[in-house]
Amino acid sequence: MMSIEELLRDHQGAHSDLQMDYFITTRSGGTVYGMYKQALRELSGRHNSLKTMQMDYQQALQDRADAHRGWGFTARQRRLRAIKVQKAQIAIDAMVASIAESERERDRFLDQCRRLKAEVGELTPEKRAQLDGEMWVYKIKSMAAMDYITGGRLQRGTVELLQCVPNVLRRPLLDEVCAKDAAGALSKWFLDYNADMDEKLLPERGE
Numbered sequence: 001m002m003s004i005e006e007l008l009r010d011h012q013g014a015h016s017d018l019q020m021d022y023f024i025t026t027r028s029g030g031t032v033y034g035m036y037k038q039a040l041r042e043l044s045g046r047h048n049s050l051k052t053m054q055m056d057y058q059q060a061l062q063d064r065a066d067a068h069r070g071w072g073f074t075a076r077q078r079r080l081r082a083i084k085v086q087k088a089q090i091a092i093d094a095m096v097a098s099i100a101e102s103e104r105e106r107d108r109f110l111d112q113c114r115r116l117k118a119e120v121g122e123l124t125p126e127k128r129a130q131l132d133g134e135m136w137v138y139k140i141k142s143m144a145a146m147d148y149i150t151g152g153r154l155q156r157g158t159v160e161l162l163q164c165v166p167n168v169l170r171r172p173l174l175d176e177v178c179a180k181d182a183a184g185a186l187s188k189w190f191l192d193y194n195a196d197m198d199e200k201l202l203p204e205r206g207e
Helices: 004-008 017-029 032-069 075-120 125-151 156-164 167-177 182-192
Strands: none
Touching: 017 032, 017 075, 032 075, 032 125, 125 156, 125 167, 125 182, 156 167, 167 182
16 A cells, blocks of 8 residues: 555646646737736746745754754653654754755746747837737727626626727737627637647647
8 A cells, every 4th residue: 555655746836737738828918028027027036036035945954953953951851852853853854845946837838938039029119009908909809708608798807907008909809809800700819829839839739
């Protein structure tokens, strides 16, 4: 019979590669620029978290060392010292596992950022504004498509967001999301979108 420790070796507490590639970066980003922004957001969060986790780890090592140095004149005191050492070691083991998972996630998003940066290129203010507009067009079209798929009509939040975008973007969007065949056309576009994005941009399995 397998022990708990043997079974827990298969436990992955953080995101899988598939989740990071498709359910986070691709789903949240949409366009190449949008995916780059999302990957950068994820990378930044993990990079900063790892700094804190490393400091917590050093503190846990110090706590274990302090527990080892504690005096135990009575049997009860020695037992309490042993418990403190064990608790400190449990905390250290958990931190080591968490740091390893966070480093794996950080490295995945770092690889995404590098690949996507090669596609996005240099970001001048003008290019960033253009790509930002394209990203929001994608997001609003996606919202409209989901509205049609799930409810058969545009929802209030989509209409309000559509009304907020600059006029130069709004008119083409209105023509597309309010067309007679918009429900069918947008639904097909949404479900087919980015079918080959993994081949072009995202890390290959096994790298």
